[in-house]
Amino acid sequence: MRDLRFYGLTVLGLVLFPFAIHPIGGYGGLATQILIVGIASIGFNLLLGYAGLLSYGQAMFYGVGGYMALLTVSRFFPDHPNFWLAIVLAVAFVTLMALVIGTLVVRLYGIYFALLTLAFAQMFFFIVFKWRDLTQGDDGLQGIASPPLGLGPWSIDLTTPFPALDLGPFGNLSDLHYWYVFVAIVTLAVLAFMRALVRSQFGETLAAIRENEERSRLIGFDPKLYKLAAFVIAGALTGLAGALRGLYETSIAPDSLTVETSGNFVIFTVIGGVKTLFGPLLGTGLVMYLQNVVSAKTDAWRLIEGIVFVAVIVFLPGGVLGTFGRKRARTDLARAVRAKPETTP
């Protein structure tokens, strides 16, 4: 029954989402963007919320994923641009990246872990920035049309809008493109995967390691390998998001790899709620809404974002969803998020 409820509500939410945000100033493109970035935030949440690792370098996977996807289309296989190939190559490359970097990074804890991920991200940023031959440096890659999505005999141009249909305050149906449907399906898959993972044996063990690493070691688990696996999965998800972003925007620039971008994932997830399934999406939606809609009204939007972020950390450590979600979830979260490393009541 719970499965039905999850899928039912999620599908419903995804279907209604682009229309629901219209009355408050949102639009179809924004909805697509929110979902894409949301996927990366979900990946980040696996690291922070479930594995207890604060990574300040996720942007490297995001940006490299985007560059790889666009380069696959424009440079590696220019004669046969293939949508799936771009995505697969990007994700595969990023996964490998995460495996190598992860092996080095999971040896460290706390601030050292955060700083090392930051260091690697900066390295990649500067490599992308300086390698003009490949990446066009500061200008980035632009105007690379996304190849059509191939599904068996069909070839779907994702930029196709839906037929025009006036929905009153909820905008016009033609505001929505096929891209949204594709991204929504991917988001659903990612959510379903995360849900399964959290309840799985792997998720259970990860939670135990997070709660008491020493004990976990001394009952026979190897915490490093679990953290590495979490790092790789998170990296892959972030890379997938990056690839989607690149193909959707038809362009990418080095700012996808900056500290700011890494910081954004942190902000989105913390505001929405760490250690919750939908929190990262909610946080991403809230803040990107702020960025896109409120920014038109006032220049102070980023300041508001910062203040909300601090307020959440101080007063609502479980994030928005964590505080207003189900009661049991709330107490678990508050305890888990406030817990000191050595928890012995």
Added chain:
Amino acid sequence: MLDGFVRGLVYVAIALGLTIVFGMLRLVNFAHGAFYAIGAYVGLVVAERLGIVAGLIAAPLFVALFAVAFDRLLLRRFYDKEPTSQILVTFGVAIVVQESLRLIFGGTTRTFPIPQALMAPVNLGFTEYPAYRLAFAAGIAAIVVLVWLFIQRTNYGLIVRAGIRDRTMVQLLGGNVAMASTIVFALGAGLAGLVGAAASPIYSVDPDTGFSFLVPSFVVVVIGGLGSFWGAVLGGLIVGELQSLTTLVLPAASDVVIYVAMALVLLFRPSGLLGESEVIRG
């Protein structure tokens, strides 16, 4: 070479505050760059009206006060929390500061008004170098020594050093750890603010300055050793020189090289060159 040295000194001054606060309060302060930025702007504004000296005095004072308020109102709650939440909250405040500065002063770059006399180059025999930068270098060096003396020779410094080892014990013995903590935090902040103001003629100022100096400061602190005084000094100079030397040899790598260095240190010697010390020691 000299440019690298000067840049290195800026890093030293910022890193000092960062490492002192970590060594003393076990606090990871991502808002440290914000202190630098506030100092730069305050110094700018005051100097435009009342002259350089006033600017250089007002900046650290203002930043120190801000730091005390920040500490009392917000940071206290996070002293004993795990580093993750400390990083998050200080990161958040850094953003708030950055954006507030942007709103107040606008996004354009500003430069500090310096009297012509100081802009003139001084003949050093083997090369000519702007007078201001020399004065700056001398100033930073003097400050480093002063801070060192403060920590090693004064009562407050003593309380701080002992307080790191055993907070409760010091409190029982009558030492005011809370006061000493606040003072040292304000000291670190004021230092960053002073450097922010003093360095703004050399490196122009914009709202993003805070973060652009914060990240390399962490590199410095890691390389030198989180919590080590002389580690910050050594680290700062190394990083400054490393950057400028690499620009001569392999310009494309000049930015990356410091992060590679930081990664190497974290992987092979996480305690840094001069080791992580419980007490601030040389």
Added chain:
Amino acid sequence: MSDPILETKGLGKRFGAFAANGDIDFSVREGELRAVIGPNGAGKTTFFNLLAGVARPTDGEIYFRGERITHVTGSQRVARGIAKAFQTANIYPDETVLQNCRLAALARVTGFFALEVLRSSRRLAEVDRIANEALELLDLQPLSSERAGDLSHGDKKRLDIAIALATQPRILLLDEPVAGMSLEEVHKTDGLIRGLAKRMTVLLIEHDMTMIMGISDSITVLHQGRILAEGTPAEIRANVTVQEAYLGGHTEGHL
């Protein structure tokens, strides 16, 4: 005389100039119940930590069932069959009592790493069986669904032992299992340890002399990080040097 199941040669742990453990030649046969006693600061817990792989020795070697395990990590030692229960109960406070044991059993059944990202551990009946068995031995079944962090001190210690048991060890290291327990609990734990000793080798650190003398097959006395004496309870009771060492230390009950 059978080969020892656990043996150390010249084992030592130094912190700078201070030697917490020094020059320890220790051996215990399979099935023995060996008590490790000594005044406070004698290095008993350090010794256990070295055996369990929590700490790395600075000198010497450790052998388990004939194999050198000196550089084997703690988690791998658990897989080989060395389990330790902590002096201060080390449990998962936010999980239920049952889940605490299930985690240990899970590690036992699936090994040090399993990338099982889709299926739940509930599909493994073995895990529940082992966990419940351990809980039963420690008489903790009634508390199965309680939150571990809410347990009384004594119950937490028992849970800690149950967790160690759920890893199905060949040799169990108990560090002060009855410290802080009521008389009744001590009695129960005494009976439990005797029962366990029939199925596996047990090493026991304790200060409760009455219990030690009654329960042990043999005793090793540590003093200032080194072995002072070894022998049967009767021999140790009569040993003058041991008595002298204790005059400066602290103990409950009489030798």
